[in-house]
Amino acid sequence: MKKRNERWKRFLYAWSGIVTAAKEETHMKIHLTFAAVAMVFAFVFHISIQEWLVLLLTIGVVISLEMVNTAIERVVDLVTKDVHPLAKAAKDIAAGAVFVAAVMAVAVGLIIFWPYVIR
């Protein structure tokens, strides 16, 4: 019973992290908005099951990376308020990871939806 409670607690902590990121991070709100719009398009255009799989995976990668980026930013700010090249590198690399995923997500969106738009 105790182990079951522990598992539930972990789930709640993870959920609380998702809610915190969604409430406090502007970029997270932007990603969630784009994800919602893409899913509306997916329903409207009746995309295939394979296209749904790629779309959901892409959305998951972008949102997860944005959360990891947010976590890295907060840990860096917790460790030091001073200007430090390692702090800069950590934040810039994490932001770069989100950027790469977001650019790929735009490419995936175009590849999936463009044929439906011009049909």
Ligand SMILES: Nc1ncnc2c1ncn2[C@@H]1O[C@H](COP(=O)(O)OP(=O)(O)OP(=O)(O)O)[C@@H](O)[C@H]1O
């Ligand atoms: N302690 C630091 N030392 C050196 N450079 C830093 C430091 N903190 C931030 N920077 C630089 O400033 C940039 C912006 O950092 P900031 O903490 O404002 O995050 P952000 O990318 O604006 O994200 P958010 O708006 O979500 O907080 C970083 O990408 C980094 O280049």
